[in-house]
Amino acid sequence: MSTTVVEVENLSFRYDKRLKENILSNISMTVDQGEWLAVIGPNGSGKSTLAQLLVGLIEADSGKIRIKNTVMDDTSKWKVRRHIGIVFQNPENQFIGTTVQDDVAFSLENLNMPYDEMKFRVDQALDLVGMSSLRHHDPSQLSGGQKQRVAIAGILALKPSILVLDEALVMLDPKSRRELLTVLQNLKRKENISILSITHDMNEAALADRIILLESGKVKNCGTSEQLFVAEPDLEPPFPELLRRELLKRNRNIPNEYMTEEEMVNWLCKSRLTV
Known part of the structure; x- marks a missing residue:
């Protein structure tokens, strides 16, 4: 029996409170443990706003977000972030360490994690994304695909249940994109991690177990790739x-x-x- 790790109930949000039009309106959705959910839709449909709400970077006007049965609010968001991590479009904005391994270890050091446990987690995370051989390299000198792998490793070291990708593959060349998608598929299979990918790439979305189509801040459709691309002929398949x-x-x-x-x-x- 599957376990639900993300529950979104009647979520609404707008940036300018003076306006009546919402960026998101009454969004409801779930993500199960080990499930890959893709969120697609045109520019301005609210995809990235949803990602930011899920990790507590912004606060909803109404509705609820539950991450592993904990309701997201101003006091619980730090606890919730132990379970969910996000990788953005530009990984360089997330780099802090001077070497790959230092960058992956940074968040663990902030938790005052014992050295042996921290070393084990860094080694494991780098191995999962295929970056162990470049652990002593400067992150800023890596290729685009390698940078995204390091950013993902930094999140994986925290052992989250849910990984959110906010257009994380959009700037990569086709080869790097294919390699990273293979990494993500392996992570899902080996670590039973849930993936929520915000994307414009229909080939990426087609790999997901389910796809949600947003339009004008509302859920227009939801289903498997087969169901969605058959039901929505205007979508580029x-x-x-x-x-x-x-x-x-x-x-x-x-x-x-x-x-x-x-x-x-x-x-x-x-x-x-x-x-």
């Missing part, structure tokens, strides 16, 4: 589905239903199709 639709237009004998990347690759190999 991930590449495998885009390819399937194009092949249908060319009257190729391809299944008339949504296909994941794995399903598309398997079908292409079996059919030996020349596009």
Whole structure:
């Protein structure tokens, strides 16, 4: 039986209290332990605002956020942040240490963690993201993908239950993006960590267990990638589905239903199709 680690109930927020229009209006959602939830939507739909609310960087006007059964408020947010961490679009804004390992250890030092435990957690976090060999490097001299790995390691060292990615992969080249997505899939499988990714990338969203579509600050739709991309034809689908639709237009004998990347690759190999 799954355990719910994030509960959002009728959440509303606006930056300018003088205006009546909300950035978010009556948002309700849940995230289970070990689940990957993607949040998509056009610019201005409230995606990044939702991420900031979930980690307590801003406070909701109304509604409730529960993280592992603790209601988020001004007094509980420091306790809640032990369970949830966020990685932003630009990882350099999160770097503090002069070496990779020092940066990952920084938050643990602030907790006055014993040295042996801190060393174990740093080693483990760097190993999880494949950065152990660069532990003595200056974070600012790393590639974009490596910087994001270090930022994720810094959060993982705190052993959170939930990892929030706020457009964390948007600035990466395709190769770095694919590598990091593989890292995240492995983390989800090995550590049973919950992932909530705010993204414009439909290929990233398609990897999630569920997708929430925000529009004008409200939940327009929610479901699996298959359910969402079938129900919302105006959404640009991930590449495998885009390819399937194009092949249908060319009257190729391809299944008339949504296909994941794995399903598309398997079908292409079996059919030996020349596009």
